Amino acid sequence: MDSNIKSSIDLLIANIRNLISVDEKKLEYIIAAQIAGGHVILADSHGVGKTSLARALAQSIKWRPEDLAVIGGDKGSNVKMEGFSRIQCTVDLLPQDILGFNRFIGHSGEMIFNKGPVFAHFVLCDEINLLTPKTQGSFFQVMEEQSITIEGKLYRLNDPFFIIATMNLKGVHLFPLPAPQLDRFMIRLSLGYPSAEQETEIINKHGKIDAWDNFKSVIDSADLIRWKKMVDEVQMHPDVTSYLVNCVRFTRMHPDIETPASPRAGVRISRLAKSLALCRGLDYVSIDIIKEIFIHAMAHRIITRDPSVPPETPLTNILNSVPVESKRE
Secondary structure (H helix, E strand, O other): OOOHHHHHHHHHHHHHHOOOOOOHHHHHHHHHHHHOOOOEEEEEOOOOOHHHHHHHHHHOEEOOHHHHOEOOEOOOOOOEOEEEEEEEOOOOOOHHHHHEEEEEEOOOOEEEEEEOOOOEEEEEEEOHHHOOHHHHHHHHHHHHHOEEEEOOEEEEOOOOOEEEEEEEOOOOOOOOOOHHHHOOOOEEEOOOOOOHHHHHHHHHHHOOOOOOOOOOOOEEHHHHHHHHHHHHHOEOOHHHHHHHHHHHHHOOOOOOEEEOOOHHHHHHHHHHHHHHHHHOOOOEOOHHHHHHHHHHHHHHHOEEOOOOOOOHHHHHHHHHHOOOOOOOO
């Protein structure tokens, strides 16, 4: 395993935390999800730094000219990827405002494609639950297949491709995300309110108009692509896989869970675990890593029978109940 990966990840984390006050472990989870090829949802109240964190992560990447070149797709495609784009969600946003649309030029009779903001390597979808269900559905294909179909034409987005969606927990005109869409996010995190010391630091840093002026890119985009390919090289012992499977299957038997986890959940959690191990310079996944990320990667995928019971409660019970057993020959 490449010993330089951990030092590069540490550099990336330090670069972001020089500007953004964020829990180091949660930031590590976000980076691991990106490397694993997943997407992240940040669910919090207003003003806790969700948008600034996403922006800082995207701006920490050095984009190469070839990253911003014409994307692969049907013959004649001239659509280019951006390094970073932001979608400010509102209730009146339509699918074509996100994906793009074809426009007819009357005087020439030419049909041209106006790309949407989703044509970017890092996409910040701000306040995703302000979108109507129809517009939320425009993300289904691109999140699962990394491609977009518009009027029969297929556009395949180049690596890396990463969506960070922020979601407000309280407010007006909010539309709950459907379970199939939530299931497509690899991990859901809450940044939470800062401590008094952190809040003082936030005011000192962001109370200045030049807070972002000296922020620099520290990681090459080529490294992200290379690391993504290396995730498959991380080993997962059959005992660890068996433990994960048992935890996932237990959500289908737990009396407090109405909608349990799908098989996709185990796939995503295993890949996140491998990526997290890679970020820490390890070439194997331990049981402890599975336990560490299980609730963060599972809570948004299940629905409890009693809405007053948070999903973390039965999931904690599952972790405490499923035995860790080694298979004996």
